[in-house]
Amino acid sequence: MIRLFRTAALSVLLMLALAGCGGGDERAERLKAAGPHPSLDALMRVADPDEGARVFGHCLACHTIGKGELDRAGPNLHGIMGKAVAGGSDRYGYTVALSSVGGHWDRATMDRWLTSPQRFAPGTKMTFSGLADPLSRADVIAYLEREGQ
Structure with missing residues (x-):
């Protein structure tokens, strides 16, 4: 009886694990379409x-993205693409570390930030360690662009 229960439990766990793999084929197809060693431009396509x-x-634990929503522990990110680095929200108190970077949020700059905020602006108070996966970063950038319109 115990052995039957274990076998059934393992089967259920296996089914749940496989169910969580949905989208893996679509992701693999997107990566294939981007080509070997894809650039940011290729990933954005x-x-x-x-x-x-x-x-x-x-x-969302720290940021809002809806137009007119208030800042949280981090600034509201609606329309962030194209804005000055450390200039997305007039109400938010940016660190000197981020303010000293300069420039504007474009795809390449956002990709560097999402890779490692601490490397991008040493001393930033952003505690997020970064997204190692380049396709995930491109997906987030595409989302930020879409939501900023």
Whole structure:
């Protein structure tokens, strides 16, 4: 009886694990379409803003993205693309570390920030360690672009 229960439990766990793999084929196809060792431009051509929204869900603990929404522990990110680095929100108190970077949020700058905020602006108070996966970063950038319109 115990052995039967263990076998059934393992089967259920295996089914749940496989169910969580949905989208893996689509992701593999997107990566294949981007080519070997894809550039950011190539990844942006296959980026999925809906997948970016899913990844951005982790950011919602500190950031809002809706037009006119208030800042949280981090600034509201609606329309951030194209704005000055450390200039997305008039109400938010940016660190000197981020303010000293200069420039504007374009795809390449956002990609560097999402890779490692601490390397991008040493001393920033952003505690997020970064997104190692280049396709996930492209997806988030596509989402930020879509939501900023």
